[in-house]
Amino acid sequence: MQVILIQDVDTLGQANEAVKVKNGYARNYLIPRKLAVEASPSNLKQLEEKLKVKARKEAAMLAQVKQVIAALQSGPVKIGAKTGTSGKIFGSVTALQIARAIKDQKGYEIDRKRITIVDEVKELGTYKSSIDFGGGNVAEMEFEVVGE
Known part of the structure; x- marks a missing residue:
């Protein structure tokens, strides 16, 4: 049967x-x-x-994900952090801060659990993170930590 x-x-x-x-x-x-x-x-x-x-x-979802990936890779996202006199930041940058910065600057809301920070962020500078959209769609994104 x-x-x-x-x-x-x-x-x-x-x-x-x-x-x-x-x-x-x-x-x-x-x-x-x-x-x-x-x-x-x-x-x-x-x-x-x-x-x-x-x-x-x-297919529609994939097109939307490709659009978001292109927007995220278009330029770095700036994240403000409090720093000491030597350029080291107090604490570290988290995935939640990156998600908020993406929402404020790029206009896309991304779950913080999908964001993976490649290097430990303890100083000012440019760093990389990866965002997993599922289904094998992963975006590499740059973010810049600037002093407030």
Whole structure:
């Protein structure tokens, strides 16, 4: 019997995937637990439409991510920090400060958990950070720490 999985099932497949299983397994386990539906012609058409919509959404999202990456790489973001007389900053620059600076200067709101600072920031200067947008989309971004 061919069924369409509604949820991910270990050792069987991912959601929105048509798989062939034994009749008893489908009727006694998958369908009653709402893990799958029978692969009728109408259900297969619905699956096809669902996959088309998902592909369009992913393409739009990818275009938006590329736009954000291009804007972030266009120039460094300036982050103000209090410094001592020798140029060392008090404390260090965190991902939260970078996220706030991106929002203020570039206009994009990015979750601080997605930002990774490459080097430890303890002095004034230019540094690099990477932002993971998911799906293999990673942007390298420069930020400049300036004294307040």
